[in-house]
Amino acid sequence: MQVNNKTIVVTGAGNGIGRELSLLLLKKNANVAGIDINMAGLAETQKIAGVGPDRFKGYELDITNQEKVMALPDQVIRHFGSVDGIINNAGIIQKFIPVNELTIEEITRVMDVNFYGTVYLTKAFLPVFLTRPQAHIVNVSSMGGFIPFPKQTIYGAAKAAVKIFTEGLYIELKDTSVKVTVVHPGAVATNITENSGLGKSKVDMSDPKNVAMASKMSLSPSKAAEIIISAMEKDRFRVTVGKDATMLDLLYRFNPKFxxxxxxxxxxxxVM
Structure with a gap:
């Protein structure tokens, strides 16, 4: 689905990949309903974009609040007149500790944001999308959704659930006007640790070796956004974002245990 003249919902639009997705969509002449738990971040995204509320409208929302999520489509439609797609990008990681050391409350929060938030938003908007000539659902999983990372086991489980949920939607909606894409980003240079309420990363970025390693391994949020929007416009079923995700995807398929x-x-x- 080409995004020109479409209205797209973007979650996590107040920073990181979500902000870059919003900016790129606006450059491509789409309207954006930006969703974030941080209204100040949404205001900053709009300021950077340099557009008015007719093009970008920020909605402060906790995506784990099912009642408020279900009320969102009507709000977006009242403002923009229609809605044609969603990019479920918002997510958090867990503490970098083993499952045995996580509390049930911490586990539940990671699952609520990453999986149920995606489900709630998809369920809220899908009935509207099915009435549109074209519509698209993009769900952001992770390379942790197809290969396990120790001390991020619950995060990976949530993102694996997003993967299967999205692939199931794809086949259920194959004969409709609604296209579906699952995205598996690798390392992207965002503030996800801090945004997940875990404080700042403990990696010493005053050490040139760590800076070099981070820049080598991490993709910029703007480049990640380009890959995601391109996948959306090409109606891709699945896309990996970054060389690390692509390489690990192939390696895991070939020899999962190794x-x-x-x-x-x-x-x-x-050391995080």
Whole structure:
């Protein structure tokens, strides 16, 4: 689906990939309903875009609040007149600790934001999308959704649930006007640790070696947004974002046990 003259909902629009998705969609002449729990972040996105509320409208929303999510489509339609797509991008990671050390409350929060938030928004907007000549649902999973990362096991489980949920939607909606894409980003240079309420990363970025490693491994949010919007416009079923995600996807398909053990060794060297 070409995004020109379409209205697209973007979650997590107040920072990171969500902000860059919003900016790129606006450049492509789409209207954006930006969703975030942080209204100040949404205001900053609009300021950077340099557009009025007729093009970008921010909605402060906790996507785990099912009642408020279900009321959102009517609000977006009242403002823009229609809605044609959603990019479920908002997400959080867990503390970098084993499952045994996580509380049930911490586990529930990660699942609520990453999985149920995606489900709630999809359920809210899908009936509207089915009435449109064209519509598109993009759900952002993670490379952690197809290969396990120790000390991010619950995050990975939530993103794996997003993967299967999205692929199931694809086949259910194949003969309708609604296209579906699942996205698996690798490392992207965002503030997800801080935005997840975990404080700042403990990686010492005053060390040139760490800066070099981060820049080598991480994709910029703007480049990630370009890949995601391109996948949306090409009606891609599935897309990996970043060389790391693409490489690990191939390796895991070829030898899952070897790939899992390799990730385990690599993660022991990472101090968050």
């Amino acid at each position: 790939a899992t053990n390799m990730i385990g060794k690599l993660m022991k060297k990472v």
